Amino acid sequence: MEDFYREIIIDRYKTPHFRGELEPNDITYEDDNPACGDHIRIDVRIDENQVVTEAAFSGEGCAISLASADLLLESIIGKSLEVVKELAKEDILDMLGIELGPVRLKCALLPLKVLKAGVYGIGGDDSKE
Amino acid sequence: MTAKTTTGFDVQQVRKDFPVLSREVRPGVPLIYLDSAATSQKPEVVLQAMSAYYRENNANIHRGIHQLAEEATHAYETAREKIVRFIHAPSTEQLIFTRNTTEAINLVAFSWGRNNLSAGDHILLTEMEHHSNLVPWQLLAAEMDLVLDFIPVTPEGVLDLDEYQKLLKNNPKLLALTHMSNVLGTINPLKEIIRDAKSIGAVTLVDGAQSVPHFPVNVVDLEADFYAFSAHKMCGPTGIGALYGQKDLLEKMPPFLGGGEMIKRVELRSFKANDLPHKFEAGTPAIAEAVGFGAAVDYLLELGMDKIEEHERLLTNYAMEKLAEIPDLTVLGPPAEKKGGVISFYLNDIHAHDVAQIMDGSGIAIRAGHHCAQPLHIKFNIPATGRASMYLYNTLDEVDRFVDGIQKVKDIFK
Ligand SMILES: Cc1ncc(COP(=O)(O)O)c(C=O)c1O
Numbered sequence: 001m002e003d004f005y006r007e008i009i010i011d012r013y014k015t016p017h018f019r020g021e022l023e024p025n026d027i028t029y030e031d032d033n034p035a036c037g038d039h040i041r042i043d044v045r046i047d048e049n050q051v052v053t054e055a056a057f058s059g060e061g062c063a064i065s066l067a068s069a070d071l072l073l074e075s076i077i078g079k080s081l082e083v084v085k086e087l088a089k090e091d092i093l094d095m096l097g098i099e100l101g102p103v104r105l106k107c108a109l110l111p112l113k114v115l116k117a118g119v120y121g122i123g124g125d126d127s128k129e
Numbered sequence: 130m131t132a133k134t135t136t137g138f139d140v141q142q143v144r145k146d147f148p149v150l151s152r153e154v155r156p157g158v159p160l161i162y163l164d165s166a167a168t169s170q171k172p173e174v175v176l177q178a179m180s181a182y183y184r185e186n187n188a189n190i191h192r193g194i195h196q197l198a199e200e201a202t203h204a205y206e207t208a209r210e211k212i213v214r215f216i217h218a219p220s221t222e223q224l225i226f227t228r229n230t231t232e233a234i235n236l237v238a239f240s241w242g243r244n245n246l247s248a249g250d251h252i253l254l255t256e257m258e259h260h261s262n263l264v265p266w267q268l269l270a271a272e273m274d275l276v277l278d279f280i281p282v283t284p285e286g287v288l289d290l291d292e293y294q295k296l297l298k299n300n301p302k303l304l305a306l307t308h309m310s311n312v313l314g315t316i317n318p319l320k321e322i323i324r325d326a327k328s329i330g331a332v333t334l335v336d337g338a339q340s341v342p343h344f345p346v347n348v349v350d351l352e353a354d355f356y357a358f359s360a361h362k363m364c365g366p367t368g369i370g371a372l373y374g375q376k377d378l379l380e381k382m383p384p385f386l387g388g389g390e391m392i393k394r395v396e397l398r399s400f401k402a403n404d405l406p407h408k409f410e411a412g413t414p415a416i417a418e419a420v421g422f423g424a425a426v427d428y429l430l431e432l433g434m435d436k437i438e439e440h441e442r443l444l445t446n447y448a449m450e451k452l453a454e455i456p457d458l459t460v461l462g463p464p465a466e467k468k469g470g471v472i473s474f475y476l477n478d479i480h481a482h483d484v485a486q487i488m489d490g491s492g493i494a495i496r497a498g499h500h501c502a503q504p505l506h507i508k509f510n511i512p513a514t515g516r517a518s519m520y521l522y523n524t525l526d527e528v529d530r531f532v533d534g535i536q537k538v539k540d541i542f543k
Contacts (some may be wrong), residue, residue: 005487005541014542037499037512038482060512062482063542107482
């Protein structure tokens with residue numbers, strides 16, 4: 001079971017690369033995992049081509065959810081929002097490199113859920129501003 | 130571990146009564162079950178009683194005159210009698226079977242609340258309530274324009290009784306509080322609290338989900354007007370719980386759910402409600418579960434509730450002592466002498482989920498999260514805690530393994 005806590009997960013949990021908040025931002029969204037009280041906010045900046053230039057997360061969570069957030073944000077820098085919308089559960093599990101039961105899966109997927117809600121929230125057009 | 134044990138309580142013998150305790154979580158990893166506050170394990174006698182009921186007596190109750198229907202009705206009503214005796218209630222009319230504690234509290238909110246409260250009335254709760262003794266009152270308050278007041282929890286994790294006295298000046302119509310906190314483990318001094326509430330004419334409801342399973346409870350002595358608890362936390366099955374109530378209150382309350390069983394006579398546009406307790410038991414009830422509930426109570430009584438309480442006290446004292454030696458670990462709630470066998474804790478910089486996950490790797494089942502008491506976690510400014518909760522079948526050796534498990538967590542996150 002300890003291999004569950006792969007080094008990359010502990011590392012990213014203890015020294016995340018993308019922790020923080022971006023103000024101003026183009027996309028921001030936050031949500032909770034009601035089962036455990038985890039709370040994640042994700043801020044994203046995009047350029048005129050809808051490509052992610054910067055991203056940051058903040059909030060409270062377990063090693064799985066926070067490492068997942070950090071790895072997820074790393075993976076979207078330089079990607080277009082269209083690509084971000086295509087991200088799926090499998091991508092997250094690949095990044096973490098572990099298999100998860102239903103309860104922990106919720107932790108791992110919370111950042112993706114938050115990110116996608118944010119991205120779909122602005123609807124892919126520039127109506128916000 | 131050969132520390133002192135409770136006299137006349139053979140925990141190894143008790144463990145043999147619970148089939149699940151002999152399983153391995155994964156090959157070579159025995160189960161250490163420390164999540165009984167969520168739900169307890171079930172002894173063989175309960176499983177057998179339910180199985181025997183289905184194999185031998187199954188029928189619907191109170192409505193057939195054939196042999197099986199008589200037997201099923203008898204089994205169901207006998208279970209009620211057992212539970213009545215267990216909490217020292219005066220009569221079977223005062224013991225309503227519900228689905229669980231939550232439904233029992235909702236029954237009171239719906240049926241008593243809607244008929245005895247009016248806009249502007251105060252309801253007094255506490256900051257340590259489980260969501261099931263909070264949300265029903267929030268719903269009612271929104272519907273009826275009521276005011277909710279809360280007895281604060283002190284930093285130590287007990288009720289602030291001075292503030293309580295002040296809040297009584299708002300003349301609450303109802304005081305609803307837990308006997309024992311499922312997070313802090315705090316056992317509230319109910320007798321005095323209820324006495325003071327009654328002196329200003331408030332009706333009192335006690336959430337007994339964590340008390341009835343763990344120590345002797347006498348509802349008459351406590352003078353509670355309503356007392357709610359669940360079978361599944363006291364060695365019984367899920368799907369059944371109970372509400373005890375004062376007779377005069379219950380008699381004046383309209384039914385909760387409508388349907389069969391709760392009626393005496395029905396016409397197209399009207400009905401006459403059945404007598405207590407059936408008035409509040411609409412539809413076919415959880416009959417086999419009631420039988421299992423009765424068997425659970427028999428089982429607990431045979432071991433002796435005071436013996437069980439003493440055994441848990443030993444475990445709690447021991448665990449609190451051991452945990453106090455671990456740096457970076459904080460236990461929420463009061464010292465051992467004011468609490469039952471519920472230990473919520475957190476480790477600096479390690480999330481409770483990770484703690485529980487790593488523990489699970491060693492076969493140790495604890496809970497992580499806010500344990501359905503989110504406001505309390507907000508108050509203490511902790512997103513989540515780990516919770517180890519103990520029951521009659523836990524051992525000192527298991528406490529040691531739990532403490533070792535915490536060390537392992539710390540090593541992984543070092
Ligand atoms: C203090 C307390 N109240 C109420 C409940 C709710 O019990 P149930 O889910 O059986 O209705 C619980 C258990 O989860 C509890 O610990």
